[in-house]
Amino acid sequence: AVDGRRLWETIHETAAFGGTPKGGVRRLTLTDEDRQVRDWFRAACEALGCTVTIDDMGNMFARRSGRRDDVAPIAFGSHLDTQPTGGKFDGVLGVLAGLEVLRTLHDAGYETSAPLELVNWTNEEGSRFAPAMLASGVFAGAIAKETALAQTDREGATFGAELDRIGYRGEEPCGARKFSSFFELHIEQGPILQDEDKMIGVVEAVQGIRWYELTLVGQDAHSGATPMRLRRDALVGAARVVAAVDRIGRARPDCVGTVGLMEVRPNSRNVSPGEVFLTVDFRSPDDANVAAMESDLMAAVAEIVSDLGLEGAPVRIWDQPATIFDAECVAAVEAAAEAFGQGSRRMVSGAGHDAAYVARVAPTAMIFVPCKDGISHNEAESSTLEQCAAGAQVLLDAVLRYDRR
């Protein structure tokens, strides 16, 4: 059995890397804070006798040998990067529960049949470099490595240069490594488990996601001297786009639409803004609904720009169709959840996860545990010691069940 308190203390130990006054974590990918937690993680795995390999996307793999080193490893893990105002659990729980699994096996002297590999994926959040799950996307062959390395943050720094800067561009070509299966534990980031008073979510699918970028161009104009009828105000246009995305997200069941990022230029109190950059995020478990939202968006923006004399059209920069996880991996999670005995249910993930990309190249499933009121991507994100420990225990059990198979 895992040591829940040790896991809890480890979570709080790493939360100091980028910890915020409000109890959250700001540890954007490939920043100095990310380097600190990576150095810590490497040392923690090596202390258990694991071999740590870094690939050329900065993904970290800590390998524990099994009785048979000729078979592909059973892998598990998640990510240690966070949102700009993120919590202590999103991603972190999956990696540190994986570490707790390795520590438990180490303490018990338990030898698995297959080797085990604990993974820390780079840039899962997609806050600093778009899209999310960039490095597991390259691992799965869904995103070209050159494209990924050339992605820039909002200040213009490239992913590749930042990887070099923090010293985490490894030698191994990303994707060369093979898994026999992959398990990812994560907080739910939604309210369903709490509402139904269940401890474990057996995740059988991840909804489809599309991301867009839109630059609206009008004309900078003096806020006092320019009559309303002569303006081409890009922010008035952007406001209508935000309203349209919200309306489109509500128009069909089980859909969501969000404008999360917006930059106004020149962003001066007495200038009617000539340019606005914004992003759109659409999701649904039903890919047809995602496509329908895209059509609605294109139509809405075309009308807005023509009404207001602006220029600009949304550019789709990411399309990840809905993912169905592997039946056998899901069954292993379900059996482990039932054995744990504190209630479980099958569910679809609203958030994207590295597991959704890994599912393209290895049998994969996920485990969810509740988080308070479903709040995530928020410094107030919170799960209990018991919930974290339950997730780690089910992860351990699912891995051992899959190993014994």
Add this chain to the structure above:
Amino acid sequence: AVDGRRLWETIHETAAFGGTPKGGVRRLTLTDEDRQVRDWFRAACEALGCTVTIDDMGNMFARRSGRRDDVAPIAFGSHLDTQPTGGKFDGVLGVLAGLEVLRTLHDAGYETSAPLELVNWTNEEGSRFAPAMLASGVFAGAIAKETALAQTDREGATFGAELDRIGYRGEEPCGARKFSSFFELHIEQGPILQDEDKMIGVVEAVQGIRWYELTLVGQDAHSGATPMRLRRDALVGAARVVAAVDRIGRARPDCVGTVGLMEVRPNSRNVSPGEVFLTVDFRSPDDANVAAMESDLMAAVAEIVSDLGLEGAPVRIWDQPATIFDAECVAAVEAAAEAFGQGSRRMVSGAGHDAAYVARVAPTAMIFVPCKDGISHNEAESSTLEQCAAGAQVLLDAVLRYDRR
């Protein structure tokens, strides 16, 4: 007569301090670029034998003695700071045409009766530190000096600290100096003179202005995992505020309403934003209309926050009632414009100007010249050599007429 070509070359010489690739100027107040142009300006005035005094708000006064040094000086000038993506003429023309007036008198060996003072006001634009015309506001006793010095930019630097940093906090208490009159030449920043093919605007009033700040607070939430009905999206609220301000600005004749600045937090593509900061600018020549727009804004925001489960209410941070200029100063400008003979008309300024504050403590008037298509607060802002020279000539003539009075 002024030397139009010399003025034109001087404008282009100073445009290099903060010059942008698109031909505009980025010279935010109290930045290094502002210090450079200030150093240049001081040297240019001293080369004419003027004495340059700096007050404790960084305002610069270049004094040329008259026959009678016991009377208060006739002052003129404007500002050398610009918008983030500003043009080469806004403010700059008024200061450099003033310099051209001093150079012309110097070359002619002409001695005025009253002393003359050319002024460069600090932070006219209000882009870096709110509100606009901060230092002339202190000069006129309309804004408390302590308040002004404590204003912070969006990065948290204070006005006072930045004044010290660039070495422009003078000894003289701001407002101690008295003027017998003040004249400000400026580009129109609107299309009327060009439309009517007139060279000179005789400005008899400046419209009323109120500025507001609003922070809308909702809840950061995951863009994929949070159902639409559970969101409290501050950006959806802000979008409705932008639409309301635009509607309010159009609801009454001769009114304008603008949201120029907006900051989204945490500003991450996959976070439904929990906080938005934005500013509102309302103006009208009729103060009653400005007050009515304020009531409309308060009602609109109250409805929006209640609909969306947000918190926040607009805070008025600036109120400058409409200004009527001094009849005698306006008459001097009008006589000079008629003598110039290329067409003129009386008009009301849509933009705010330092002259509107100075009018509280000295007889004041303004002179406008056309700018292309009325475009201002824009890198494409443009006036011709002839228009700049015409403005400088009328400024010189108005000052001499007032001096002979």
